[in-house]
Amino acid sequence: MKRIHAIHLAGYAASLALTLAAFGIAKFGWLDGALALVAIGLAGLVQAAIHLRAFLHLDFKGSQREDLQLLLFAAVLIAIMVGGSLWIMFDLGHRMM
């Protein structure tokens, strides 16, 4: 097996493990309530990061990478948009109860 595949296989294995863990939490109720949601959310975030690293080959080597800059910018904006939306709409929903 070539060396370049090491990161791919490691990424795949980690991704698979996280998937299994997340689905396990949901299916078998290993954790409950809010804790389960937090764990699933964290697993998802870590898994997405692993994919970006292992399969899209993004890294911090030479911090000038423009694709990484754009992705981080997108992440900030997505956080603002999604977070803002949920805050605004749940606040509104709460007041309309």
Place this chain on the structure above:
Amino acid sequence: MTDTTTDAQGVRPHAGIPLEHPDAETAHATERAVFGFWIFLMSDLVVFALLLATYAVLLRGNTGAPGPAEVIELAYAFPETLLLLTSTLTLTFASVALREDRARGVYGWTFLSLALGAGFLALEGAEIAGLIGKGHIPQVNGFLSGYWLAIGTHGLHVAIGVVWGLILIAQFWIYGFCPAIRSRLVRFSLYWHMLDVVWIAIFTVIYLPGSLVS
């Protein structure tokens, strides 16, 4: 941004597995195309983020009719996830084969990835047919509208990806491994991997919490 980390041909690193190029001009052309496509992917990511945000907002909008507890099942989502994850790995093998100019590897791994993608689509089709059979169509309530649009948009992306991949294989077959088409496979793999990231977001936001409710 004055520091430019570039490779031997003066090309800045881009996402995905970089190719070896015969000359600097081709290298730059690929770099530009990949960068432009990357920007598009960022825009597309925002689309999916907003679809998921809307889904979350509409979660409570099930007006008595079916909600996540009745609709969401992991029986499809789990194998769908495994298929997509595996297709991402196999497409990476195709990218490495392309970098090393191993034609058989490119054809075989790309085709396998597309087949896995098609398998995903088949499962999703079955899932959707089941939903329709139970009357869980998007016209029923806000929750179902949000659910259908989120997974439908992702499914449409995968379907476009499968067709695109087949076209690429055909073009490789007809025109050989010319630089323009090699550069397209780099972009295609970015698209495919990014769809996988989107799918991770979808099962994390829609399927797993949805099944927790029940």
Place this chain on the structure above:
Amino acid sequence: MLGRLSWDASPFYGVIPAIAASVVILAAIATIVLLTVTRRWRWLWSEWLTSLDHKKIGIMYVVLAEIMLARAFIEAALMRTQQALGAGAGDVGPVGAEHFAQLFSTHGTIMIFFVLMPFMTGLINFAMPLQIGARDMTFPWMNSIALMLTIGGAGLVMASLVIGKFSTGGWTGYPNFTGAAVNPGVGPDYWIWALTLGGAGSTLSGINIVATIWKERTTGLDHLMWMPLFCWTSLCTALLMIFAFPALTVATVMLWLDRTFGFHFFTQADGGNMMQYVNLFWMWGHPEVYILILPAFGVYSEVIGTFSSKKLFGYTSLVWATMAIAVLSFTVWLHHFFTMGASANVNAVFGIATMVIAVPTGVKVYDWLLTMRHGRLRFDVPMLYAVGFIVTFVVGGVTGVLMAIPPFDYVVHNSTFLVAHFHNMVIPGSLFGMMAGATFWFPKAFGFRLDETWGRRGFWFWISGFYLAFMPLYVLGLFGMSRRMATYLHPEWQPWLIAAWAGAGLVGCGLICQAIMLYVSIRDRERLRDITGDAWDGRTLEWLAPSPPPEWNFGVRPVVTGRDEFGERKLNDEAYPVPDRTAYRDIEIPANAATAPLIGIFAFLFAFAAIWWMWWLVWISAGAIVLLVLWRSMRFSLHRQIPAETLYQADMAHRRTILAHADGDIGSGAPMRHARGTEGYLARERREREDRA
């Protein structure tokens, strides 16, 4: 076969719609006849529509914007007329309520999507690649497609005049006005699809602009802080386009699914949530304000620097302010719906964020003022617009900060105070900037300047008309007049509305002056000829190229060694060196592409068919677009070779022209000064430097 298209779609439901439809049809016929008689079809097709030259694409954007501006102004004038005469109950005034609603919807939609968007995209397309010393945009074919999609969207708005009706739901299209239950016709679908085509074009343009600025800068410009400020604002605008337009797309697609297929995203009764539409719409809508205004800020920066004959004061702070505005613009969207009923904390956070955005904007205003201080000011037409902008925009900004205070917003929400405020931002903040830019770069595009006298008249009519038309609306808003009212029962409002009507008349005179300006300039083009390519004593690279520039822009791509590169070269007598034959290389430029306009046509048909539910045509058009893209993907020689010798000869010819018109010393800046014949400021600047030394 024809879906829901039938004879009911004919425009004979009123006198004004019938006239409007006739005008559109007659104009179309006249254009066709004119093109046929003058045998210009081939010229139009091969010189313009299929061209991938960024300069021509830019010019076509601006032409589209001007045409649509004429229509949007007529609508504004009709609305002003109606409101001036609309005091009383029932059907007073010339325009019925239904038609009035169409007018304010089309006016807003056109001004945002088909005047300001194409105008600023056109200016960026034209000037930015020249300013960074590039030969073209990174993706010339995609550039052309973006233009054609925008034209297709504008075409839909025009088609709605003749076939069916446009939306009556306002330019924001809130679902309580555009949902299928309340508005079942085709109007909102016209609106949705016009926005979708325009939005798709804008996203593609945004991608292209960012890629171009990132990847095509000439040698030396890896120092980003040497880029002209217009490039910075173009970059930030393009980033906003890429990240904000998805929100609009998501909102309008959901609205379309609701309307056409009975989904329940925004229908309150079945578990949808109407406020999510408003939330998504403004998540795009607020960045959109800055998408429109930032390029104008860039134009003003170039204009104020050039006509103050100085380097920009506080260049670095201008750059950072631009970036700060771009990011902050994503954090304020809720201020468009303070009255939705969110809790005080939510409103407070967004109110404060809104006030914060005034800070970088204020920084810019001070930078421009300090650039003018101690400058040698020249009040040519672009500079007039810039100065008029600063004064007027500050007024609008102050009313904006007022409205950022949620309790105050509750008082004036949806009143004409708001109408006055956003016109006060967008007309000076964007439209004046576009006009300044168009006047500024016109000689670069066509080789002669615009007539100064008529340009000045146009400016004075525009700005006085603006004040007369919109200051009364502030007052009326405080009186409590709601926006979008065709008639009203308060006779005491009428004098103010008549004043606003007169203001619209003045703006109309401004437009007429600008039309005359164009005619006079073309007639007198020999008198106005820009021989050197440097019509205004410019400071940035685009003035280095001849006017109009050759399709390859620069024979040898210039090397940049500092900010205001061309100005510095003129100071150092290095502006026009003898071309060095060995530096020239054969180059490739993109060959014309017929696929782009064809894709535009099919996109138009696709949208038109989706509006009228002609599903067969939807599928055919979609298939045609896919096939065209596929066809293009199988062509591999998409370039034309231009030999080095051609480039060299062109540069030599340009240099000979300059030499012939310069009084000997071609580094002195003397030939740079335009027709009024004063000594070039650079010559003076240099003498003063020598005196000091």
